Amino acid sequence: MTLPAEADVAICGAGPIGAATATFLARPGLRVVLIDHDPADDPDHVATYRYSGGSIRWTWPDPVKREMTTQTEQFIRGAAPGADLGMIENTYHLLHTGEHIPALNVSATGLVGMLRDQAQEAGAMFVDALVTGVRPDGSGHVVETSRGAIRAGRVLGAMGAANASVFPQASAEPEKRQLFVLDLPVPPERELLPHTIVPVGDGFGYVFVKLIDGDLRVLVGQEDIVADEDTSGPVDHWKEILDSGLAATLPWLRDARVDDILWGVDTAQKTLVVDEPSPGVLIANCGSAIRSAAWLGRTLAERLGSG
Template identity: 70%
Template sequence: MTDLPADLTAELLVEADVAICGAGPIGAATAYFLARMSPELRIVVLGDDPDDDPGHVSTYRYSGGSIRWTWADPVKREMTAETAEFVQGLIAEGVDLAAIENTYHLLHTGEHIPALNISATRLVSHLLERAADAGAQVIPGAVVEGVRPDGSGHLIETTRGTIRAERVLFALGAANARLFPQSEAELEKRQLFVLDLPVPPERERMPHTIVPVGEGFGYAFVKSVEGHLRVLVGQEDIVEDDDLSGPVDHWETLLESGLATALPWLRDAKVEQILWGVDIAEKKLVLDEPAPGLLLAGCGSSVRSSAWLGRTLAERLAA
C-alpha cells in the first residue's frame, strides 16, 4: 500500500484497488472485514467526520447504540444477531465499548428481550484502528467532492487529493444524497432527549423500555453519554418532525401524547441535551450500483447491524 504524506494535496494521485468513502459504522466495518479477507488489496478509507459535524450526518455519534437480536423479521434478526456476537467477542477480548448488558422490555407484550448497549464512536474507532493494522490506509479530513469514471475504475476528487480506485463504496450515510441526488434513499431525523434524572445503582440496570403510543412508540433507556450514565428517551411516529436542519424540543408534546401516562416517572424530568442526526429511514441495507464497480450503501440504525453490513459489503467488494 502506498504511504500517503501528511500534506497530501489535490494534485496527488493515489492508486487503490478499493476506496471506501465514509468512516462511520458501515465504512469502518467494511474496511475491517475487507482488510482481513483480502490482505492483498490496496484499500483506502476516506473519512470526513469533523468534531462539529454541522449537518449532523454522522448519525452514529448521536445514536442510542442499542443492539437487540430477537426480531420477528428474519433479515433484522440475522443482521443484529451477527453483530451482537461480533461485539460480544470484542468485549470478551477486552475492547472497551462502554457496554451495558440489559434487556428490552416491551410493555405491550410483557416480553424481556436480551440486549446490549455500546458506544458507537468507540466501536467505529476500534474497527478503523484494526483495519489500519491490517493494511488499510485511513485518510482523515477528506471531504469527497465528486466521482467520475476513469477507464475501468473511478476517480474520486477530495479536499485532500485525487484517489483512483477500481472499486468504490460510498457509505456516507445521509450525506450520500449530496453526491447522488438521484438516490432513492429516504432521509429522516432522529432525536434522543438526554434527561436530568439521576442514575442511582438501582436504575443502572433499567431495561430499554418500549412503550406503544398511538401509531408509534416511545422508548426510555440508560446509556453512557460522555462518560456518565444518563437516562435517554426517544420516539418513532408519535410526534411528526420533518425538520432536518436542527433539533426540535417537542418533549412536552411527547409526554402529553401518552408517554407520561405509561411512564409517570418521566413527568418531572427536564431535557438537558438533545442528541440528533439525519439518517436513512430504511433500517435494512439499501444498495445501489449506478455504475460498474461503484456501490452506494446505506442503512438506518447501522450500528446495530454493522458487522453484518461490513462483512456483506466486503464480500461484494472482494469478489
C-alpha cells in the same frame, strides 16, 4: 496520510458501514483506502452514529434483521475484552407484548473507532479528506477529494445521509432522529432499567439508560409520535411527547427536564439499501447501522472483494 494515486477499493465514509467494510475487506495485496472527513462538531449532523442510542437486540421475527443483529452482537462480544465500548447488558421490555428480550448497549463512537483501528491494522489506509465527487475513468473510477484525486477499481459510498451530496443516484430516504437526555438521577435501583418500548398513539417511545461521558443517563426517543422534519437543528418537543401518552404510562418521567438533545440525519430504512449506478460503484445506506455493523461490513466486503 497522503492520498495515494491509486487503490483497488476506495471507501467513501468511515462511519459504521464504511469502517466495518474496510475491517472485513482489508487484506495483504488488496489496496483499500478509507476516505473520511468527520469533524467533531459535525455541522450538518450527518454522522448519525455519534448520536445513536447504541442499543442492540438480536431477537426479531424478520430473519434478515435477526441475522444482521446476531452477527453484530457476536462480533462485539468477541471484541469487547480489548476495547472500551461502554457496554451495558440489558433487556428490551416491550410493554404491549410483555416480552423481555436480551440486549446490549454500546458506545457507537467507541465501536466505530475500534473498527477504524482494526481496518488500519489489517492494511487499510485512512485519509482525512472530504469526498466531493466520483466519476468514471476508463475501467475504473476517480474519487475527487479536498486533498486531490484517487483512481480506484471499485468505490463504496458509505457516508450516511451525506451520500446524497456525492451520489445523487442514492435511493435511500433521509430521516431525522432525536434522543432526549434527561436530568433524572440514576441510582442503583435504576441502573438496570430495561430499554422500555411504550406504544403511544400510532407510534412508540423508548426509554433506556446509557453511559455518556462516563455517567449513566436516562435517554428517551420516539418514532411516529411527533412529526419532525426540521433538519436544521434540534427541536424540543419533549412536553408534547409526554402529553401524547408517554407520561400516562411512565409517570416518573413527568417532572424530568431535558439536559441535551442528541440529533442527527439518518437513513429511514433500517435494512441495507444498495444502489449500483454503474459497475464497480456501490452506494450503501442503512438506518441504525450500529446494530448491524458487522453484518453490513461482511456483506459489502464480499461484494467489493469479488469485483
